[in-house]
Amino acid sequence: MTGGSSIRRNAASNMAGRGFSALAWLAVTPGVLGWLGTERFALWSLFFGLGGYLATLDLGMANSAIRYVSLGVASGERREVASVARRTLLLTVLGGLAWALAVLSFGGAFLDLVRVPAALRAEALAAI
Numbered sequence: 001m002t003g004g005s006s007i008r009r010n011a012a013s014n015m016a017g018r019g020f021s022a023l024a025w026l027a028v029t030p031g032v033l034g035w036l037g038t039e040r041f042a043l044w045s046l047f048f049g050l051g052g053y054l055a056t057l058d059l060g061m062a063n064s065a066i067r068y069v070s071l072g073v074a075s076g077e078r079r080e081v082a083s084v085a086r087r088t089l090l091l092t093v094l095g096g097l098a099w100a101l102a103v104l105s106f107g108g109a110f111l112d113l114v115r116v117p118a119a120l121r122a123e124a125l126a127a128i
Contacts, residue, residue, distance in 0.1 A: 039117060043124055046114060054099075061091060103128050 033041045065088040072081035107125050116124045 039120060040123075043116065043120060043127070047124075047127055057095070061088065 032044070036044055065084055068084045069081050072078070072084065103125075107128050108121075110128070111121055111124055
């Protein structure tokens with residue numbers, strides 16, 4: 001298989017996956033809205049969007065780890081694979097700890113900023 005056809009196939013697969021995801025959201029949203037209610041759905045939507053923004057903090061680490069692990073496996077460099085895996089795990093754990101510290105320190109202020117109703121504050125803080 002040539003590189004060009006592989007890229008086309010992968011791009012088409014990526015687009016199909018994103019299209020399926022969008023259609024799934026369209027199908028699921030009315031049920032979720034009915035189940036959660038308006039205020040909880042708004043909160044869920046807010047956190048879903050926030051999660052998307054936070055995913056950009058990955059800064060390509062996941063894709064880089066996949067690339068270097070794949071190269072290491074293909075060339076038989078087990079030490080390199082283990083090193084990449086360790087560093088990726090360490091950075092992921094440190095990022096999680098930083099997020100936990102931020103939530104503990106500023107979670108209440110964030111909920112004030114986005115005007116979460118008092119009745120949902122405990123639930124919202126747990127969801128963050």
